[in-house]
Amino acid sequence: MHQIDRIKIAKRIVQELKQGQVVNLGVGIPTLIPDYLGEKKLVLQSENGLLGMGPTPSAEKVNMDLISASKAPITMEIGASLFDSSNSFAMIRGGHIDVAVLGVLQVDQTGEIANWAVPGQTILGVGGAMDLVAGANKIIVATVHSSKNGEPKLVKELTFPSSGNRKADLVVSEHAVFKFEDGTMKLVEILSDIRIEELIEITGADFEYNSEITNA
């Protein structure tokens, strides 16, 4: 997948985020978001125990006891606070994070997410994925439209293990934005020069759309 598509996805998600919101960014595409915020300020939560994560420090200021959930060195913004893992996940699971932006392996047409395990491969890592899925107030999925093998990542039914019953609210790919409402996937916006027939073709999931969007 071209980096330009990943950046396009990150930029489009920035439009969904509001000034001052408390956001947890998953691994992969979501980690690009801080670079494309412009004037917008978010409060980034890192599940290893920090609210108010700042950018990467200069080499001489690195402290490997001040790291992100991806284990990269970070800094603290003004007004940051530190806490232990039980309090961090109380914050996540208790509904105190406005938005989680998550990468996925698959998302189905109801918004159910698979983002921790691949069938047939060893399942030895889950991290905070399921806690974020269960707890964040809004879930935005950031994903390229098709896997490396060319298979749809937006599917009718998950074939990868589910990350929980809680559904995503929005999915953004390089081609389109979809929302999930009442168990139905709806096209919100087309982001590339793809034709609707082509989009239907490469999207495993069934989705609703109207002519205002497809002719825009």
Place this chain on the structure above:
Amino acid sequence: MHQIDRIKIAKRIVQELKQGQVVNLGVGIPTLIPDYLGEKKLVLQSENGLLGMGPTPSAEKVNMDLISASKAPITMEIGASLFDSSNSFAMIRGGHIDVAVLGVLQVDQTGEIANWAVPGQTILGVGGAMDLVAGANKIIVATVHSSKNGEPKLVKELTFPSSGNRKADLVVSEHAVFKFEDGTMKLVEILSDIRIEELIEITGADFEYNSEITNA
């Protein structure tokens, strides 16, 4: 009840406490204990959120946001720490308090305690009583031998509501020290000039004793 008997009970309990132990003192007789520690230093826990409670401050140093569980102004010892109520009771219930010294309404011959409610009266306060009974590693009961009405406080079976299934380890009255072992109450020491026949007479509970103690 004469203050001298209450002091006698407090002093005898001091003998049971070891240097450096973490102790929670209930209301009533237990609050006399700090005055009779001599050289012995304890770490006092106050369930409203302090480990390392110190003595009453001088009038000009009173801060009513630094108070004991009895809502009296206190100070902090060197090495004290402050925490919220959920962490305070995690400490209590999780078995991190060495000894709770508790006043009681009744204690039965198995060591079960009643210390929060009187039958027929309004039951509108329990506070931390049941948490301490459930959680402290050792429970020492401090009580006068008979109630104001002359009724035994050490009884065969509780007639007052129980504070929990967890049994006391030791009870100290102005007349005697008893321990509880395998559901049986055993005389450890006689503290007054009472004869054993008399002690049996004024004690509602059945207890075991041996001639070494009664002839001491």
Place this chain on the structure above:
Amino acid sequence: MEKLLEKEEFIKFVKDGDKLLVGGFGMSGTPLTLIDEIAASSLKNLTVVSNNLGEPGKGLGILLNEKKLNKAIGSYFTTNRDAVQAWVDGELEIELIPQGTLAEAVRCGGAGIGGFYTKTAVGTKLAEGKEVRVIEGERFILEKAIKGDVSLIKAHKADHLGNLVYDHTGRNFNPVMATASKVVIAEVDEIVKNGELNPSEIVTPHVYVDYIVKSHYVKKAGVFVASD
């Protein structure tokens, strides 16, 4: 978002019949200014979750005397004789919960936990009707999480983001109460610049706090008295 409100403004977030989670242990760490405003409002039929109901005519005792309360949930009401009398007269419903269970239930309410098994109160009247479960050979009872509509808490200092620190044992129930309602209002003694509170020392991170109201009480000889 600006979180600072005048004391008269926060009342619009409270409705008749709301369940209020209120911090404090006795009179310590109690949001006195917020309580005064509710007492002076037309609000009614409130439920209060708090360790105590203040003292007679003080703290939450004011709301009782002003007939704002239908129900109180807490651990110790006997230090307010008015509360006892209101209960005897059938004017106040009371639900008694051990102090540690109360703190833990509110923490769970704020932490996405539905309920928990506790050792406390097993075999007592306060366990009647509650599920008993043996785990690893030990008996526990099930307690459900507690959540509220609005939390009224008291902290010592806030920054403009809403990060909070507390004054000694004035901390008590305030940090858990701050986590478990839809709207959380913090009364504070002092408002400091962002960045002035040490990140390691902040007890309540700002995500939990929706609005801040400056206290109208000042401490004299260690006791809060009205400043106006």
Place this chain on the structure above:
Amino acid sequence: MEKLLEKEEFIKFVKDGDKLLVGGFGMSGTPLTLIDEIAASSLKNLTVVSNNLGEPGKGLGILLNEKKLNKAIGSYFTTNRDAVQAWVDGELEIELIPQGTLAEAVRCGGAGIGGFYTKTAVGTKLAEGKEVRVIEGERFILEKAIKGDVSLIKAHKADHLGNLVYDHTGRNFNPVMATASKVVIAEVDEIVKNGELNPSEIVTPHVYVDYIVKSHYVKKAGVFVASD
């Protein structure tokens, strides 16, 4: 009681087959000196409860490579390819728990709570065989508390009583691990005089800490390296 031990001394509190609760997130907040001592000991058949198993040949990865471990309980092992291989080879049993559930289960273990109902993992493979319960219309699964025999934690500073503070996100799982074992050993960068830590800032009160060992690692360019 004097809590300060030489690094060689603490090993006598650990037995073959013990369940160790170990703090740290990746390599951050990891008790490297204590791990080295266990690696050099004759101990075997240990179970480790920790978020990760360090990295290949680093942190808890050392205990894996020295064949000290029978079982690992945690949330994320894929960053240590040795752990994955040991599991594939049937040499290491792994129990996977969501990160927040792990933190909460250990907290419960230290807090006298037998188990709790969480929203996390409902409807997933990690909920298989676990009781589902509907509370207030929402589905939760039951998770049991986790306790250990010995906890090995890493803090930044200790006083001689054993009060602890942590370095930034080096805090992570350490405060909960400190509460849930029979014996708790804290490795620290610095030991300060009693009274030097602010009572409001202390994260782990000394009741939780049985012994303190001074770290044999020092930070260079932000990373811990062996000092001897």
